[in-house]
Amino acid sequence: MDEFRMKLKSYSNPSNPARGKTILSSKRKTEAYLRVMFDGKDVTPKPLNPDVFSGGRERQISVYEHDRPDVRRSTIQSLNKTYSIVRFKSELREGREGSTQPYRGSIQSSTHLTSLGGASSLTDKEENPTSGSQDENAEPSATAGLEAGPPQEEEDEDTSSIQAMKKMPVRVALTLCETNTVFLLDIPSATAIKDTEEGDLVELDNEAYEYLTVGKGRNRKMLHAEVQTKPIIVKTRTTDYQRNKTKAGSSYCSVWEMYDTYKDKQDSEEESEDDSEDSDVGEATGHKLDEVSSLDSFRLSNEEKQVQKLMKSPRFLEAVCVIERLLASNCFKEEQKIFRCLTVPDDFREKIEYNYRLNHLWTFANEYTKGRSVNSLDWNSKNKDILAVGYGKFYFADQVAGLVLIWSIKNPVQPERQYNFTPPVTAVSFSKENPMLLAVGFYDGAVIVLNIASREKMIIGENIPPFEPCWSLCWNYGQTQGEEEVVCATFDDGRICAYSVQKKLEPFQLMRVAKADGKLKGYNATKKCTNLVIPVTRYDAAYFLRYHPIHSSIYFVGTNQGVIHKCSINYLNQHLDLFLAHEGPINAMKFSPFCPQIFATCGDDWHTRLWAEGISDPMVDMYVTMHSVEDFDWSPSHSTIFVTTQSKFIQIWDIQRKIYDPQSITESPSKARCTKVQFTDNGNCLIVGDVDGNVHVFSVEDLPFKAFFQENLLFESMSRVLSTNLPLMKKLRKLRRKQSVMK
Incomplete structure (x- = not known):
């Protein structure tokens, strides 16, 4: 407890140039309960719910939580209360700027220091009488205008005494701490730095993958093993059905018969196409013919059509070529x-x-x-x-x-x-x-x-x-x-x-x-009689x-x-x-x-x-x-x-x-x-x-x-x-x- 009080005193010492004054200095004994009076009115703020604002408070309390786990709850409530009072005072001071009347109000009750220290708080003068002369020239403490409230056993009683209020402190020391890091997006890297432990592991994985997919591991030995599976539960069912009547039959079809069948079908389709084309030609050229002449006289007979079609067949022409070669070989x-x-x-x-x-x-x-x-x-x-x-x-x-x-x-x-x-x-x-x-x-x-x-x-x-x-x-x-x-x-x-x-x-x-x-080399040609000055062509x-x-x-x-x-x-x-x-x-x-x-x-x-x-x-x-x-x-x-x-x-x-x-x-x-x-x-x-x-x-x-x-x-x-x-x-x-x- 003495160590904690020394830390608190060092924070409230105005002679320290590295830190500002704190509003929590206890130069005089304060009581557990305070009221803030302004123009005869009670403007004491109501304490805030520490559970609602627990996320925004400072985390210096972790030191005390580590040392004294049993005071964690009370400490959090006291700090929340101090934070709400200081905020209220700052807002009230901003509203009173320009006014000639001095500002009076309570800041902090002694309950806070008591709860932190585990005993009743004493002023610096009472703890150290020799420090009074040293602090005479210092600025008034933020707790100079504080008066003790009712004792702990009389907190519930109504108090009508109005304490004398003093001015707000000129300087307030605030400590900024780093908040916890919040990750909004985290994409893990798919690569690793070479010559590191992670890189070596990645290389081993890659080598194993290539060995199994591309290298010799692809042809690794395979073994067959037996395992037991659950038997499938089946049920046997029987039924009666009338027997179908069948008759044995057989037929023979050669390859040539199948070829001739499909060939005849193809020829019939081609003939139908030729007939349609002939009809179209007859209709298109009909207006050019003489009225006396008939279209039937210009059309060929079926035999002539077949002969013309046969003459255009590639197979027939090839057969004719072979026959001509055979006949020519007899003559030559x-x-x-x-x-x-x-x-x-x-x-x-x-x-x-x-x-x-x-x-x-x-x-x-x-x-x-x-x-x-x-x-x-x-x-x-x-x-x-x-x-x-x-x-x-x-x-x-x-x-x-x-x-x-x-x-x-x-x-x-x-x-x-x-x-x-x-x-x-x-x-x-x-x-x-x-x-x-x-x-x-x-x-x-x-x-x-x-x-x-x-x-x-x-x-x-x-x-x-x-x-x-x-x-x-x-x-x-x-x-x-x-x-x-x-x-x-x-x-x-x-x-x-x-x-x-x-x-x-x-x-x-x-x-x-x-x-x-x-003059050109080569054959010694005779000299030309004429010499064209302008040639007809250059090439x-x-x-x-x-x-x-x-x-x-x-x-x-x-x-x-x-x-x-x-x-x-x-x-x-x-x-x-x-x-x-x-x-x-x-x-x-x-x-x-x-x-x-x-x-x-x-x-x-x-x-x-x-x-x-x-x-x-x-x-x-x-x-x-x-x-x-x-x-x-x-x-x-x-x-x-x-x-x-x-x-x-x-x-x-x-x-x-x-x-x-x-x-x-x-x-x-x-x-x-x-x-x-x-x-x-x-x-x-x-x-x-x-x-x-x-x-x-x-x-x-x-x-x-x-x-x-x-x-x-x-x-x-x-x-x-x-x-x-x-x-x-x-x-x-x-x-x-x-x-x-x-x-």
């Missing part, structure tokens, strides 16, 4: 054996002659090809029995509609597919990756991609036609390995464009061939495009001025090199199948020339008559043999034998000018197209035996030809050594 049985190399002459026969003879087997032609020039030929990349032929005339005075026919060796009489077009066809080319796709170029500049798997015209992709004709087509892969196949086309305005196979063929320009000026027509057999990024372009441009897909619109090959348009350029550094060209200047890559001068120059060399092709079986076409003649050359004259000259069976020539893959047969729409198939017979080293034979034959030209022979030998080192 021996020729087909020769084409397939089933009848090969004996290498050890008694009489062997090298006549380079062409034996005519058959001709691909029908009534639709008559009068249409053969402009392009191409064998299928997968099925070597399939040949695509493009027809059309594009002369100014005589233009014929285009036609594409797909011929088969199994049926030399009728084509397997037929596609009609309005503009003349100038080029056809099969895809190397997808053999069903056929690229077709036209005289109006259009380029389309056909799917020949369908008998109807199924166009996979089509471009927007430019203003100039398309002269050649070829398939090649994109700039990088693994890209899809693209169609490369050359046009008369010098453009070389690449198209990706899609519904709308978008052009990507690789090159535009400019007109070559000045030459690109007639063909050939990719290098080894370097897929290098390609060659031939023009109508006889110039060959060496280009690369890595350098757009720029050529790497160029040289003059012919005086006039170049019709063909092809690489040797045995030596990729040797290639041949033919043109309208009546010459056929052999070239070596990197050497600007021609190695071999061949000339026969004053006719344009329309086409050229190397033999796949002999490195020194190749074929050319001039006018209506087919010429077979062998540079191993001679170069001043061909080994054999064969006249076309139709006596028409030949336009295209091409060997088969085995080199035993030859196909030739002419301006009348005929495609002749020949077998090449009486050829020399195949050499073991075809490339060496080619170089040796060319070296013998160049025996009079030592500089060129040295260049050729250097190229040969370089080729051997590369291998």
Whole structure:
């Protein structure tokens, strides 16, 4: 108790500068009950209910609760009472501001201090007589105006004595304490800090989860165990039911019967649809007919309808194709054996002659090809029995509609597919990756991609036609390995464009061939008599495009001025090199199948020339008559043999034998000018197209035996030809050594 009184005295000491004066100082003895009188009226406030305001009181009482649990209730009531009186006094003082009358009133009864201390409170003067002189100059205490009320036993009695009131204290010491923390929202974190205890636990949980779901724990051993379950309580019930009468029966139905049944049903539905369409057509066109004529006379009979429907059936057309092949094999049985190399002459026969003879087997032609020039030929990349032929005339005075026919060796009489077009066809080319796709170029500049798997015209992709004709087509892969196949086309305005196979063929320009000026290397052409100051066009027509057999990024372009441009897909619109090959348009350029550094060209200047890559001068120059060399092709079986076409003649050359004259000259069976020539893959047969729409198939017979080293034979034959030209022979030998080192 003495310790508590010392604490209370320290709070009420005004000399302490760190704390203000307290209104609870007990300088004089107070009584337990006080009344507050103002202007002769009793304004004593009624005590408040401590239970109502228990949440807003200060919590300093916890010290006393800890020391004296038995006074907790009384202490709370005393503090609540003190709080209400102090509040009332402060409000009353604010209402009396400006008044001259002094304020008098009681603040606190001695009951409060008595209840806190556990005994009657004494004033500071009574407890410490020497402190009177020290507090004389101090401010009057807040309890200076307090007078003792009735004693504890007389609290219930009415008291009429009015105590003298003094002024309110000037300073009041208030202590602010922190309230309890109230959490309005608490969201626990889903993560933990690494390298902590919580983080280590989370990592262990994650590792265990991955082990059980993804890792080896997924395949953990499983065991079967038995457990006991509660038996299901059931009840047995029986009833009587009349037995059903049954009868045994059987039936047999084959797969063909089911197929025919559903097929007849489908055919009947299609016939009903056709009848409805015919009736609609009759109603729509009825107003155009003569009144005398009857609609029945224009309608077909049921038999004719069935025949027309049968002719459109894909199954019937396929059956007709098979029957035509069987009938054709009866007529061309021996020729087909020769084409397939089933009848090969004996290498050890008694009489062997090298006549380079062409034996005519058959001709691909029908009534639709008559009068249409053969402009392009191409064998299928997968099925070597399939040949695509493009027809059309594009002369100014005589233009014929285009036609594409797909011929088969199994049926030399009728084509397997037929596609009609309005503009003349100038080029056809099969895809190397997808053999069903056929690229077709036209005289109006259009380029389309056909799917020949369908008998109807199924166009996979089509471009927007430019203003100039398309002269050649070829398939090649994109700039990088693994890209899809693209169609490369050359046009008369010098453009070389690449198209990706899609519904709308978008052009990507690789090159535009400019007109070559000045003196060019290559063939030493005669000087022109005229010199045009202002040329008609700045670009030459690109007639063909050939990719290098080894370097897929290098390609060659031939023009109508006889110039060959060496280009690369890595350098757009720029050529790497160029040289003059012919005086006039170049019709063909092809690489040797045995030596990729040797290639041949033919043109309208009546010459056929052999070239070596990197050497600007021609190695071999061949000339026969004053006719344009329309086409050229190397033999796949002999490195020194190749074929050319001039006018209506087919010429077979062998540079191993001679170069001043061909080994054999064969006249076309139709006596028409030949336009295209091409060997088969085995080199035993030859196909030739002419301006009348005929495609002749020949077998090449009486050829020399195949050499073991075809490339060496080619170089040796060319070296013998160049025996009079030592500089060129040295260049050729250097190229040969370089080729051997590369291998």
